[in-house]
Amino acid sequence: MFIRLIFSVLLLFVGSSANASLLSSNHTPAQYMQTTEDADIWAQVGDKVVSVGTIQEGQILAVAPMAADYYEFNFGFGTGFIDKTHLEPVAGKQRVEDRLGDLNKPLSNQNLVTFRDVTVYNAPSSGSAPFGTLSDNLRYPIIASLKDHLNQTWYQIRIGNRLGYVSSLDAQPDNGIPVLTYHHILRDEENTRFRHTSTTTSVVAFSNQMTWLRDTGYTTLTMYQLEGYVRNRMNLPARAVVITFDDGLKSVYRYAYPILKEYGFKATSFIISSRIKAHPQTWNPKTLQFMSISELQASQDVFDIQSHTHFLHRVDANRQPTLLRRTYRNILLDFEHSRRALAQFNPHVLYLSYPFGGYNDKAVQAANDAGFHMAVTTVRGKVKPGDNPFLLKRLYILRTDSLETMSRMISNQTK
Incomplete structure (x- = not known):
């Protein structure tokens, strides 16, 4: 009773x-x-x-x-x-x-x-x-x-x-909560173009990693819960991890989504809002394809939709993020545009992933002024209470990393 x-x-x-x-x-x-x-x-x-x-x-x-x-x-x-x-x-x-x-x-x-x-x-x-x-x-x-x-x-x-x-x-x-980062997911036999790209993970590797998290008792947290942790507002389990995907690629919907759904896991999808497709594209593993409106909607029982900017996910002639060369106002307008564009999926777009991990003082200030609560980088490490909420660290688990390597990386023994 x-x-x-x-x-x-x-x-x-x-x-x-x-x-x-x-x-x-x-x-x-x-x-x-x-x-x-x-x-x-x-x-x-x-x-x-x-x-x-x-x-x-x-x-x-x-x-x-x-x-x-x-x-x-x-x-x-x-x-x-x-x-x-x-x-x-x-x-x-x-x-x-x-x-x-x-x-x-x-x-x-x-x-x-x-x-x-x-x-x-x-x-x-x-x-x-x-x-x-x-x-x-x-x-x-x-x-x-x-x-x-x-x-x-x-x-x-x-x-x-x-x-x-x-x-x-x-x-x-407590040495912090690991925030895992993924981008592109492909089957080995169809991966002819992105095999040597560090941001591409095989379906087998991803499935094994998620199975390991489930079997070892990990809870997948939302970014809202991570914010509660950073700001000392919420009790959380010791075995906890945040799973994030950058860009909003179709391969994530095709391969990662069903695995996460089967295990009852939650994840965050940082979406480039200007690249959302009106209709689903015919699958082609040789190109980078992006999720459509209907695919984003269909996957929201697993994915929380957050921002990866609107037009700023680009690099300049020197392969540097264009965000670093933009004015504060240009960055602010893009961040605000992204939040409005993603509101059709989520009225609480409160979290940002900087494109290519690029940020500076103007970007951090613009993220705060645009109404974001936190932002993630590509700086390696875990998230701890009291961290700067606009400079949160993440971890990459590569397709070549063994489960033992993954275990060490996210273990509380590692800072």
């Missing part, structure tokens, strides 16, 4: 800032309750409400009074849920005293990540009483890192207005 109720609240939180300190709201004063038994806790992680750990019997937690069969409490950047049957009022005016840190201290712009269930302690010592656990596959914001008398690092976190401590032996520092 409780699980059904929890899932019924999901729509109240998806895509919102429900994570903004519900217990400090004037409308919902905090109430301290004590657990009568070990209690499961739930929270929204990405677009799902999932089990995120436990609170040990006898622990005091600040919760928000609710008319439902559960209480809400602060959990990371969002809201946690706990069944009311596991709690009772704290006797008298007793409340928890956390003397080892400041509950109101701002977060450190860093997370820990869990790859198994980990113990949360009441003090930075494995000899202290456990407060509860955090489940496998979580990113969780850190207040601070500190050392114990053995020089062991501990992560200080906050759950339900309580301070908790996780050993660095149990969890890892």
